Structure formats: structure tokens, C-alpha cells
Amino acid sequence: MKLIVNTSPFRLEQGYDLGYGPSVYDTMAEVILAFQNPNEDILFSYANWDTELDPHKDYFIQESACSFHFGIIHDPDQAIAQKVKEVLWHHYEPKCEPKSNMALLDELMTQFKETPFTELNEELIRKIGTTVHEMQTIYALEDRDEKTQSFVNHRLVDTTSTWPLSNDRPVNLKNILWYRANTKEEILRSFDLTDWWFTCAIVTRNTTVENFNYFLDYTEEHGEEHDGMVLYITASKKMHFKDTVLPRLIGLLGDKLEVVG
Structure with a gap:
């Protein structure tokens, strides 16, 4: 030293x-x-x-979506997973209340995880990445x-x-x-x-x-x-x-x- x-x-x-x-x-x-x-x-x-001024925000959003897709996000209480399920629901069924069908929420999550990341819809990736990033990142x-x-x-x-x-x-x-x-x-x-x-x-x-x-x-x-x-x-x-x-x-x-x- x-x-x-x-x-x-x-x-x-x-x-x-x-x-x-x-x-x-x-x-x-x-x-x-x-x-x-x-x-x-x-x-x-x-x-x-x-x-809003973070110059690396787009990169972090993409990485957050990718990390969640591959199951390497720390989420012990499943709060992030629940928010992602709601994003998936609103993306595919925007006029319906997500809590009305919990089984379908789980099905959408399974489908998301099983679909190759490169084949996922870009808009959906950004929505999920934004949600995960905002829940994980401390700015203030x-x-x-x-x-x-x-x-x-x-x-x-x-x-x-x-x-x-x-x-x-x-x-x-x-x-x-x-x-x-x-x-x-x-x-x-x-x-x-x-x-x-x-x-x-x-x-x-x-x-x-x-x-x-x-x-x-x-x-x-x-x-x-x-x-x-x-x-x-x-x-x-x-x-x-x-x-x-x-x-x-x-x-x-x-x-x-x-x-x-």
C-alpha cells in the first residue's frame, strides 16, 4: 500500500x-x-x-430487457416480474384489465421467456426494458x-x-x-x-x-x-x-x- x-x-x-x-x-x-x-x-x-438526460439510457433499457429475458435480474419479491406481466398484457390486450386473468398473465410471461430475444417485437422490448430499468435504477x-x-x-x-x-x-x-x-x-x-x-x-x-x-x-x-x-x-x-x-x-x-x- x-x-x-x-x-x-x-x-x-x-x-x-x-x-x-x-x-x-x-x-x-x-x-x-x-x-x-x-x-x-x-x-x-x-x-x-x-x-431524461442520461446519455446511456437507451443502452441501459436494451440491457435491462435482455437481462430480464434471460433471468438474470435480481427480483426476490417478484415485483419487477409482475410489472412486466402487466406490460405484456397491455401490449397484447390493451383494452382489458390485466388482473382479471392471472393464468393468462403467466402464459404471456412464459411465451415471452421462450421466444428468442432477437425475435421479439422492438416496441415490446423497449416497453419492458424501460419498466425494468426504472424499477432497478436509482437516479435521485x-x-x-x-x-x-x-x-x-x-x-x-x-x-x-x-x-x-x-x-x-x-x-x-x-x-x-x-x-x-x-x-x-x-x-x-x-x-x-x-x-x-x-x-x-x-x-x-x-x-x-x-x-x-x-x-x-x-x-x-x-x-x-x-x-x-x-x-x-x-x-x-x-x-x-x-x-x-x-x-x-x-x-x-x-x-x-x-x-x-
């Missing part, structure tokens, strides 16, 4: 040394807290997306369950429209919600409810996100020189990082950490 400090931003290249998914939650929460000082807030980001916080919405909204500090990362602003970005998670318990809850591939800003309390002290972007990369998880660290005061945060990270990660640069 390498911490490269002669680049901008700094790079904490972890690979999979600390684990992946839930197994890394605890350590990454401690890593984030190593950047926080008194009178500072840790603000996590939650991006809301515009479904309002698509989440109530406990996730409550967790974010009760801690909400700011809403911005600027894109904080180095790559180009996605065309379908609506806005970014910034919510406070100052304790280890709150950080772990954020990982569990939203995403452990996080971006967060450490800011002096009552200042804007744009005036961050640290900005952290945790993601996964695959390449010849590095494979696995990496934490990008943007520091507004590099000497503070080297004098204060770096010793904390060394104390936390110990012999696993190699500092380069």
Missing part, C-alpha cells in the same frame, strides 16, 4: 490490501477521521441525476428508501450544482447534496445506506464546500501500474497534511503503508 505525496492530488493506493466492500468500512472510516480537526465538518456528497435520493432519505436530509448542509471532480461534469447531473457525517458511526451508516465509493470534503464549520481543507475521492482503478482501490487526497494546505495528517495515517496503517515522495 503506497501513499504517493509527490503528485497532485496525493494518492493512497490501497489495492485490495484493506479489503473490499463491507470489510473495508471500519478502516476507511478511521482514515477519513484522520483528516478532521476540531471545528471541522465532514461533508459527504450525494449526486442526483436527471434520467427520492428513489431511495425512507431511511436513506431521512439519513441524508436530516444532515443536509448544502446543495450545489458544480462538479467537484477532475473529469468533465456529466450532462445528466442535477445537483449534489452535501450532508454532515462527523462521527465514525455516521460514516459507517453512510457507507451502508449510500455508497462506500465516496467523495467527501473536510471543511471548517459554517464555510462552503468549495473552501474545503481536504477533498477525498475514493474509487477503484485498473491499470498496469495500479490495480484496486485508491484514495485521491486534495489538500488546501499541503504542509498541514505532511505535519498533521500523515503521522495519523502512519499510526493507523502502520507497516502496511509505504510513503513515496
Whole structure:
């Protein structure tokens, strides 16, 4: 595991040394807290997306229809399957009430699954793909369950429209919600409810996100020189990082950490 400090931003290249998914939650929460000082807030980001502006929507619709047809959609309570049955009914019997004949609904589903995908009606594929895609895909916080919405909204500090990362602003970005998670318990809850591939800003309390002290972007990369998880660290005061945060990270990660640069 390498911490490269002669680049901008700094790079904490972890690979999979600390684990992946839930197994890394605890350590990454401690890593984030190593950047926080008194009178500072840790603000996590939650991006809301515009479904109508999604440049890949047509592809996702096609893939959703194909995945459902081949039975590789996660649908434990059969809610998606029931909606697809209704789509099939309205496609073939648009003037009838689908719940009036459950046996026919099952028959239509069987016929759909047994027909080769390439032989299905294109309009029907799009209808089914749209239904499956909309039920599976989360574009905005309002698509989440109530406990996730409550967790974010009760801690909400700011809403911005600027894109904080180095790559180009996605065309379908609506806005970014910034919510406070100052304790280890709150950080772990954020990982569990939203995403452990996080971006967060450490800011002096009552200042804007744009005036961050640290900005952290945790993601996964695959390449010849590095494979696995990496934490990008943007520091507004590099000497503070080297004098204060770096010793904390060394104390936390110990012999696993190699500092380069």
C-alpha cells in the first residue's frame, strides 16, 4: 500500500490490501477521521441525476430487457416480474384489465421467456426494458428508501450544482447534496445506506464546500501500474497534511503503508 505525496492530488493506493466492500468500512472510516480537526465538518456528497438526460439510457433499457429475458435480474419479491406481466398484457390486450386473468398473465410471461430475444417485437422490448430499468435504477435520493432519505436530509448542509471532480461534469447531473457525517458511526451508516465509493470534503464549520481543507475521492482503478482501490487526497494546505495528517495515517496503517515522495 503506497501513499504517493509527490503528485497532485496525493494518492493512497490501497489495492485490495484493506479489503473490499463491507470489510473495508471500519478502516476507511478511521482514515477519513484522520483528516478532521476540531471545528471541522465532514461533508459527504450525494449526486442526483436527471434520467431524461442520461446519455446511456437507451443502452441501459436494451440491457435491462435482455437481462430480464434471460433471468438474470435480481427480483426476490417478484415485483419487477409482475410489472412486466402487466406490460405484456397491455401490449397484447390493451383494452382489458390485466388482473382479471392471472393464468393468462403467466402464459404471456412464459411465451415471452421462450421466444428468442432477437425475435421479439422492438416496441415490446423497449416497453419492458424501460419498466425494468426504472424499477432497478436509482437516479435521485427520492428513489431511495425512507431511511436513506431521512439519513441524508436530516444532515443536509448544502446543495450545489458544480462538479467537484477532475473529469468533465456529466450532462445528466442535477445537483449534489452535501450532508454532515462527523462521527465514525455516521460514516459507517453512510457507507451502508449510500455508497462506500465516496467523495467527501473536510471543511471548517459554517464555510462552503468549495473552501474545503481536504477533498477525498475514493474509487477503484485498473491499470498496469495500479490495480484496486485508491484514495485521491486534495489538500488546501499541503504542509498541514505532511505535519498533521500523515503521522495519523502512519499510526493507523502502520507497516502496511509505504510513503513515496
